[in-house]
Structures are given as C-alpha cells and as structure tokens.
Amino acid sequence: MSRFDRAFAPLAAAVEAGRIPGGVLGMVDAQGHRAIRSVGAAQIVPQRRPMTEDTWFDLASLTKVLFTTEAILAHAEAGRIDLDAPLISVLPDFRQYNADNWERKITFRQCLGHQTPFPAVFPIYTYGRDPDLLRAFVLQHEWKAGPAVYSDINFILLGLALERLEKCGIRAMEPGLGFAWSADPSQAAATEDDTWRHRVLAGxxxxxxxxxxxxxxxxxxFGTAAAILDFAAHKLTSTPPDALIRTPLSARRTHGWELPYEGWSGGERCSAHTIGHTGFTGTGLWIDFARGHAWTLLTNRIHPTRHFDSGIVTLRRAVGDLVNAD
Incomplete structure (x- = not known):
C-alpha cells in the first residue's frame, strides 16, 4: 500500500462512519508528483451530490494564509507598508476618537502572528447587514483587551488595510490563480444549513x-485541492529558509502560519520545518519543507450543521501522521 493510500484510509473511514459527508485528500512533492482522491458526498441536504476531485471548497481561514498573508507580505516587500508600523499608518481612522488607546499601537506583524489582545471571535454580523456600517463599527468599536489568542479580528483589520491600499473591496481583488470568492453551487461542497440566512450554503x-x-x-x-497543491508546490520550490512565512514570531506561529507543537493539526510526525493552517469548514494545508512535500485535507465537516462532533481534529492528525510515516 502506498503512502497516499495509507493516508487516505482515515478519511474514507470517517465518511463510512458518518462522521463527515465527504472529503478530498491531496499530496504533492517538490518534484511535482501529486495525488488527489475524493470520497463521499459534496452535499446530502436537501439533495445528495457526489464529492469529486474537482469539488470547490469554502476554504474559511485558509484565506488568512493563501490570500491575506501573501498580499500583506507583498506590500511590505514592495515598501508600501512597514510590518512593524501600526495599522494606523494605513488606517488612520482606526479608533480615532482616543489617540492613546492600545488598538492604535497594534502593528501589521502583531496581527499576522496573532500577538494582539483582540477577542478570539466576535459576532460583527449581529450589528447589521450594511457592509460600510460594519466596517466603521470594526474600526471604531472599543475592543475589550485580553490575552493574546488566535483572533479573526487581526485578519479582518489586515483585510481593511488591504482595501485601503488597493482602493477597492476585497472581492474586487485577484484571489490568486485557481481561487475565487465564490463558486458554482453545483460544483461546491455544501456547508451549513444556516440559521441566519435560512438556507443550505453552497458556493x-x-x-x-x-x-x-x-x-x-x-x-x-474558495478553491479546489488542485489549486491548493499548486500553491504548496510553488512554496516548496521557491520559498527560502528565511522567508517570513517560515520565520517564527512565537513558539507556535510564524507570519500567518502555525508551527508544529504537541497536539497540533498536522500530527506528531512532521518535521520542525513544517507550517500549516486549518479552516473552520473542515479544510487544512500543511507544508513540510524538510521532507519536501505538502498535503491538503478538505472536508465538508459542518454540513449540514456545525453542532456535531465530526472528529475533525483526530482525523487531521491521523492523516498527517500517515503522510509522514516512515
């Protein structure tokens, strides 16, 4: 049995056990060899559709590393921003009514490494549906400071900075080759039967x-396994050891990405020279520079509801361990 076959087995077993509707596993190495395989269903409610190798996925927080981190670092490399400058160098109106507050001292680099006091989550959407009003809310809200944790607010603010730099909304920006800001519902893995939007989401x-x-x-x-593997293959062949996405900002984080730690999503067998990230919808990408390979595990684990223990944490670790088994 090949390494890929062994790594695919836990995904197939999770689908067979009814833990998740379906998924796609992909692997690629620095020589360009790749394998992609799908199993199960892309949608089960209200109708059933098969999962395929070309299914599009809502990549959720993989957006942070596949798009936002890349765009911010490109602006820094071009000299348009200083990573150690505060966000107000681009967002001067951020918390503008109190010049001495802590939010106005937060830097781009701190946001990339989740080294800020912002809360982990915050239901911005409950304050209305007007996107301009909500942007103003994010910029003027008096955020409650706490311990540094992984926070969506960091990347929401980085996204607002990108919109100022690019002079357009994020959805008007080029998302990267093979990626998009939406997908054909008939070609996309469904996510949740959403209680806020009152429909099953797909695309x-x-x-x-x-x-x-x-x-x-x-x-x-949004993207496919093939698009993610293209991204990973490019990083394997072109990213030098001192690149910022590999440069630690803390014991667990680089600029945008996670590093291996005990219990992390990539399993226990990856090298210390691995970076990775996951997405809430059931997605993930891990790149092991020492071993010269990468893998992506894409699932629709929140379909039709997030309120179910899909076992995604155990599944990710099991797949990672088998990808890196000797």
Whole structure:
C-alpha cells in the first residue's frame, strides 16, 4: 500500500462512519508528483451530490494564509507598508476618537502572528447587514483587551488595510490563480444549513462576519485541492529558509502560519520545518519543507450543521501522521 493510500484510509473511514459527508485528500512533492482522491458526498441536504476531485471548497481561514498573508507580505516587500508600523499608518481612522488607546499601537506583524489582545471571535454580523456600517463599527468599536489568542479580528483589520491600499473591496481583488470568492453551487461542497440566512450554503461564504462585510481578510476564499497543491508546490520550490512565512514570531506561529507543537493539526510526525493552517469548514494545508512535500485535507465537516462532533481534529492528525510515516 502506498503512502497516499495509507493516508487516505482515515478519511474514507470517517465518511463510512458518518462522521463527515465527504472529503478530498491531496499530496504533492517538490518534484511535482501529486495525488488527489475524493470520497463521499459534496452535499446530502436537501439533495445528495457526489464529492469529486474537482469539488470547490469554502476554504474559511485558509484565506488568512493563501490570500491575506501573501498580499500583506507583498506590500511590505514592495515598501508600501512597514510590518512593524501600526495599522494606523494605513488606517488612520482606526479608533480615532482616543489617540492613546492600545488598538492604535497594534502593528501589521502583531496581527499576522496573532500577538494582539483582540477577542478570539466576535459576532460583527449581529450589528447589521450594511457592509460600510460594519466596517466603521470594526474600526471604531472599543475592543475589550485580553490575552493574546488566535483572533479573526487581526485578519479582518489586515483585510481593511488591504482595501485601503488597493482602493477597492476585497472581492474586487485577484484571489490568486485557481481561487475565487465564490463558486458554482453545483460544483461546491455544501456547508451549513444556516440559521441566519435560512438556507443550505453552497458556493457562498459560510463565515457570517465575512458574509455581512461582503468580503473580509479572514475568510471567503474558495478553491479546489488542485489549486491548493499548486500553491504548496510553488512554496516548496521557491520559498527560502528565511522567508517570513517560515520565520517564527512565537513558539507556535510564524507570519500567518502555525508551527508544529504537541497536539497540533498536522500530527506528531512532521518535521520542525513544517507550517500549516486549518479552516473552520473542515479544510487544512500543511507544508513540510524538510521532507519536501505538502498535503491538503478538505472536508465538508459542518454540513449540514456545525453542532456535531465530526472528529475533525483526530482525523487531521491521523492523516498527517500517515503522510509522514516512515
């Protein structure tokens, strides 16, 4: 049995057990060899559609690394922003009514590394559906400071900075080759039977804050396994060891990405030179530079509801361990 066959087995078993409707596993190495395989259903409610290797997925927080981190670092490399400058260098109106507050001191680099006091989650969408009003809300809200945690607010703010730099909304920006801001519902993995929008979502962003903002830096990207593997293959062959996406900002994080730690999503067998990220909808990408390979696991684990223990944490780790088994 090949390494890919072994790694695919836990995904197939999760589908067979009814833990998730379906999924796609993809692997690629630095020589360009790749494998992609699908199993199960892209949608089961209200009708059933098969999962295929070409199914489009709502990539959720993979948007942070596949799009927003890449765009922010490109602006920094071009000299248009300083990563150690505060966000107000681009967003001067951020918390403008209190010049001495902590929010106005937050830097681009701190947001990339989730080294800020912003709350982990916040239901921005409950404050209305006008995207301009909600952007003003994000910029003027008095955020409650807490311990540094992984926070969508960091990347929502980075997305607002990108909109100022590019002078257009995020959905008007080029999402990257093979990616898009929406997908044909007949070709997309369904996500949730959403209680806010009152329909099963397929091909439109699942994240409620991103939907209400009509584009944001923390979520909203769609893509296939092939597109993600193209991205990973490019990183394997062109990213030098000192690149910022590999440069630690803390024990667990680089600029945008996660590093391996005990219990992390990539399993226990990846090398120390691995970066990875996951998405709430059931997606993930891991790139092991020492071993010269990458893998993506894409599932619709929240279809038709997020309120179910899909076992995604255990599944991701099991797949990662088998990808990296000797």
């Amino acid at each position: 439109e962003v699942h994240d409620d804050n991103c939907s209400a903002l009509q584009g944001a830096g923390h979520a909203g990207l």
